[in-house]
Amino acid sequence: MAVTDDTTKTPDGAPAPAEPTEPDGADGTDATATAAAPVVDSEPLAPPEPRGVAAWAGPLVVALLAAATYVTYSVLQWRRFESPSWDLGIFTQLARRYAHLEAPIVTIKGDGFNLLGDHFHPLLTVLGVPYRLFPHALTLLVVQGLLFAASTYVVGRHAVRLLGALQGTLVGAAYAVSFGLVGAVAAQFHEIAFAVPLLALSLVALLRERWLAAALWAAPLVFVKEDLGLTVAALGLVLWWKMRGRDTQRPSLGLWLTGWGFGWTVLSTAVLIPALNTQDQWDYGSRIDVVGIATHPWTAITLLVDDGSKIITLLLLVAITGFIGVRSPILLVALPTIMWRFYADNGYYYGHTWHYSAVLMPVAFAALLDGVLLARRSPRPWLRRYSLAAAPVAVAVAAMLVPQLDVARLGRPDDLWAQSDRAVEARQVLATIPDDATVETDIGLMSYLVDRTDVFYVGNANNPVPDYVLIDQYGGGWNPAPNDAAQYAQDRFAGTTFRIVYDAGGFQLAQRTS
Incomplete structure (x- = not known):
């Protein structure tokens, strides 16, 4: 059986065949004589195709x-x-x-x-x-x-x-x-x-x-x-x-x-x-x-x-x-x-x-x-x-x-249309990261950084030592999230030193100092 994604459609546009007719009967009745007779339950007429x-x-x-x-x-x-x-x-x-x-x-x-x-x-x-x-x-x-x-x-x-x-x-x-x-x-x-x-x-x-x-x-x-x-x-x-x-x-x-x-x-x-x-x-x-x-x-x-x-x-x-x-x-x-x-x-x-x-x-x-x-x-x-x-x-x-x-x-006015509680903090932590920096992060703000920085995912091994490590404790997909982004970064990249430069709203940003 096969694999495949994705979907297809639409009906067969062939012209409708003639109405079914009765076959020749046992009494010898000629089927051609009855072929033109109206069928009681005729095919529903298709609506005329709209024009213009x-x-x-x-x-x-x-x-x-x-x-x-x-x-x-x-x-x-x-x-x-x-x-x-x-x-x-x-x-x-x-x-x-x-x-x-x-x-x-x-x-x-x-x-x-x-x-x-x-x-x-x-x-x-x-x-x-x-x-x-x-x-x-x-x-x-x-x-x-x-x-x-x-x-x-x-x-x-x-x-x-x-x-x-x-x-x-x-x-x-x-x-x-x-x-x-x-x-x-x-x-x-x-x-x-x-x-x-x-x-x-x-x-x-x-x-x-x-x-x-x-x-x-x-x-x-x-x-x-x-x-x-x-x-x-x-x-x-x-x-x-x-x-x-x-x-x-x-x-x-x-x-x-x-x-x-x-x-x-x-x-x-x-x-x-x-x-x-x-x-x-x-x-x-x-x-x-x-x-x-x-x-x-x-x-x-x-x-x-x-x-x-x-x-x-x-x-x-x-x-x-x-x-x-x-x-x-x-x-x-x-x-x-x-x-x-x-x-x-x-x-x-x-x-x-x-x-x-x-x-x-x-x-x-x-x-x-x-x-x-x-x-x-x-x-x-x-x-x-x-x-x-x-x-x-x-x-x-x-x-x-x-x-x-x-x-x-x-x-729902109180759903998508409402301002997110984390939006202000998210914008602030993003503004702290300079263009062209190397950032290791989770899925929380990843999409907001890829336009102007080099982003690596925290779940991958053998990433290069980044300039910043960004942790989203609530929306980053952690289970559980690290409590200290700087300590997490230092444990992950031996011989480096990081310091917390932003900590608010569940976002922690650690910057490499050495």
């Missing part, structure tokens, strides 16, 4: 509101000095290197550590452009918000084509507040920011039967992160299935895409990443027992549902498709991501929070739209009728989840 402003206005408004929401959340979170993890610091160091046309040496991961030896991410070189213009960690959060918002327009615009202006716009809004996207915004920047719009564009092209465009939009996903090659491979198989008998010029396009995706995953994890890794290995390969899973299929199946968090994630994924998405082969594109997450030995991967489900959202909503189209052509009257209700069900599910998600914090 109605075709794009709703999705555009949703995309603009989504961009404003994502960016506002990120700015307020940044202003409150909330740091969910060290990832924003890592990617900011990477962007800073690329902005100056340097190798992605990320000292937060270790002295001289090349981040291409951690994950395969060539596409992230484009971050160097906006970062060069706006050299700030917050720039990455804005970029991610805009990329996510762009994907909401892609999904919403196609939903309007299939469902009409009102219902399609509501589906676009449901996608914008879906648990995968808003969870990723709250988790701050990750490389999947680029995968989400690429998946949306590829899946919508697939739904519109623009086969070559679907393949071309999917192909760059292999350069976002190594596991996404498996997502591309799965998408290629779905593309091949959808194309059967419809494109005689490129009958093997989907299979070529599958080979492209699988090949890059193998090449990156077996050759490229180990070649750039300080330990000559792919660090994440040991997290999944591939041989055990392959040789014990029943265990492989049970591992997908052996934890409550996994079950909830699967249920939410199906529910947000209006349950009709299970009829679409597009939902299979989610399998690689689901499998690498659920087979790994990291419990953080199992739940629906953080950024791990972001790539699943384009897949889920594409499957929803495809499922509606397939249901409209079903010979089962009840299923044709449900095709009218599936999208409203998906919208209702997304709306009911919103109060439980991080985005709901924007609706």
